[in-house]
Amino acid sequence: MKTEELQKMANKLRLEAVRMIYEGKDGHPGPALSIADIVSTLYFDIMKxxxxxxxxxxxxxxxxxxxxxxxxxxxxxxxxGYFEPKVEHFELRQLGSTFQGHPSMHSTVGIDMTSGSLGNGIAIGAGMAAAAKAQKKDYFTYVICGDGELQEGVCWEGANVATGRQLDNLVVFVDRNGWQSYKSVEFTVGQNNIADRFRAFGWHVQEISGHDIDGIKAAVTMAKGVKGKPHCIVCDCIKGKGISYMENNNAWHKGVPTDEQYEIAVKELGGEK
Amino acid sequence: MAEFKGTREAFAAAMLDMAAINDKVMVISPDSLKAMRAVEFGEKYPDRYVECGIAEQCAVDVGAGLASAGMMPFIGTYCGFLTMRACEQMRTFVGYTNLPVKFVGVNAGILGGEREGVTHQFYEDLSILSSIPNFTLLTPADPAQCYHAVKMAAEIDGPVYVRAGSGREVDVYEKDAPFSPDGITVWKEYGNDAVLFSNGFVLDRVLAAADILKEQGILVTAADINILYGKDPSKILEVMSRSEQLVTVEDHNINGGLGSYISRLACENKPAKVKRIALTDFGESGPAKILADKYGYAPEDIAKTVKEALKK
Structure with a gap:
């Protein structure tokens, strides 16, 4: 897909994410909006x-x-196109819904792994990547982590395994938006030097803007060309990206727009109510 | 049929036998390859052995990732480091996802931990896992049974936990006796004054207690329960119905293991008195046999407890 189309798709995803939170009256808009460009590029350009x-x-x-x-x-x-027919109202977080509060592989088609308990994605991804190696298959495993969740020790246990096993078929994007539930990452642990840490763990590391579609594409292409090391793409992102009152406002880590706020969001994302 | 020095050797032998005919079988090691006697597996099948280092949470996550992609990982290490340190990973990424990740937990019980002391002897594993849906809990009574349990784990859909020891297990079963899919094997049928249920590596002691009681004119039935909280307890219920006095013996904390299971079955099906012999405190370092005797598992003490229960 062309860059402009991917950008347009990212905003469409943003609009849909905010709509499902607005309709379901619960959810985390800020953390969803920050990764829209990465998810759009992965699902509509990169991933097989x-x-x-x-x-x-x-x-x-x-x-x-x-x-x-x-x-x-x-x-x-x-x-x-994973859902047939296409979903109009997600009923996010509602009783009996296909769309659980956190992803569940047995509830929703297309979910490769249940998640929501922070910190486990890198180690699970290392398992998937190790499976590909054992099966002599060429599929890649992509993981998106938050910068806050890297405080969980198991992230680095997984990073060790990926290095030890030379899992060059594992690509981890880190959404470095600088925020976590309470305050900033820097407030919490004094620094947010993710690239240095992954380099110290033996990973191939790149630093890009998480909202630059061409940059995301190029980083994945570059990663695929480097053999013998797992890949970390540190993405500088804006939490709440795309909606003015949510951008860099950690009050929107979790929250539901009012009717008026929702109208503003729709307008800013170029959608129709 | 190979003979095994202990349950860990039995695990390693079962893995080698399975790997020869099933290319999905893998060993995941949180630096436990040596402890699990699986060095030969690692050397023979380097593509199917993943070393995670001393990191149990990671090992369980890696296992979940492998299983989601079609492999059948076996994670073996000290059972407390699995069921306590990596409890959430076992619950959320294996139990909740219902993936075919198989666990073999060693140093189970005070017999299993023996000289290592409390940090390396674990009596909580079964109570923890009994509260996580989708897990099947296999509790072999000796090394040969452990071999069959590990192979059965591969045949069972979803997560399986096999409880293993440290090499102090006494051989009781014939080497080729299958791991009972009914969850029970009756060993002594002297009479129905009481039914003694054993779980795990105290079976030889329970059978000895049954013989002591017989000499004293108390005729009991003694059985090994090898699957806890299984889907079909009908055979266990049949044996339970033989007496109004049931006695459970397990090398585990008194809550959540065999005693809790039999008590539940009695309450829900045919009320009976249940006397539970189990651990109620932490252990200590010591030689396995003397340690087990001290903590209430001497055959004479088991027999005495049965007699006292019958007097009440």
Whole structure:
């Protein structure tokens, strides 16, 4: 897909994510909006998937380690054609809904791994990547982590395994938006030097803007060319990207727009109510 | 049929036998390859052995990732480091996802932990896992049974936990006796004054207690329960119905293991008195046999407890 189309798709996903939170009256808009461009580029340009055969053995895998951002993933799966018929109202977080509060692989078609308990995506992704190696298959595993969740120790346990096993078929995007539930990452742990840490763990590391579609594409192409090391793409992102009153406003880590706020969001994202 | 020095050797032998005919079988090691006696597996099948280092949470996550992509990982290490340190990973990424990740937890019980002391002897594993849906809990009574349990784990859909020891297990079963899919094997049928249920590596002690009681004119039935909280307890219920006095013996905390299971079955089906012999406190370092004797598992003490229960 062309860059402009991917950008347009990212905003469509943003709009859908905010709509499902608005309709469901619960969810995490800020963390979802920050990764919209990465998710759009992955699902509509990079990843080798077949929505009509979601369990295809050779498909690329995707793990949303920061599972609370799932509205953007649900929107992407919907636009990519995983659901038949296409979903109009997601009923996010409602009783009996296909769309659980955090991603569940047995509830929603296209979800490769349950997530939501922070910190586990890298290690699980290492398992998927190790499976590809054992099976002599060429699929890639993509993971999106938050910068806050890297405080979980198991992230670095997984990073060790990926290095030790030379899992060059594992690509981890880190959404470095600088925020976590309470305050900033810097307030919490004094620094947010993610690239240095992954380099110290032996990873191939790149730093890009998480809202630059061409940059995301180029970084994945570059990663695929580097053998013998797992890949970390540190993405500088704006939490709440795309909606003026949500951008860099951590009050929108979790929250539901009012009717008026929702109208503003629709307008800013160029959608129709 | 190979003979095994202990349950860990039995695990390693079962893995080698399965790997020869099933290319999905893998060993995941949180630096436990040596402890699990699986060095030969790692050397023979380097593509199917993933070393995670001393990182149990990671090992369970890696197992979940592998299983989601079609492999059948076996994760073996000290059972407390799995069921306690990596409890949430076992619950959310294996139990909730219902993926075919198989666990073999060693150093189970005070017998299993023996000289290592409390940090390396675990008596909480079964109570923790009994509250996580989708897990099947296999509790072999000796090394040969452990071999069969590990192979059965591969045949069962979804998550399986096999409880293993440290090499102090006494052989009781014939080497080729299958791991009972009914969850029970009756060993002694002297009479129905009481039914003694054993779980795990105390079976030889329970059978010895049954013989002591017989000499004293108390005729009991003694059985090994090898699957806890299984889907079909009908055979266990049949044996339970033989007496109004049931006695459970397990090398585990008194809550959540065999005693809790039998008590539940009695309450829900045919009320009976249940006397539970189990651990109620932490253990300590010591030689396995003496340690087990001290903590209430001497055959004479088991027999005495049964007699006292019958007097009440």
């Amino acid at each position: 998937v077949d929505p009509k055969n979601p369990q295809w053995e050779d498909r690329d895998r995707f793990i949303l380690s920061k599972g609370h951002a799932c509205p953007i993933w649900y929107a992407a799966l919907n636009e990519r």
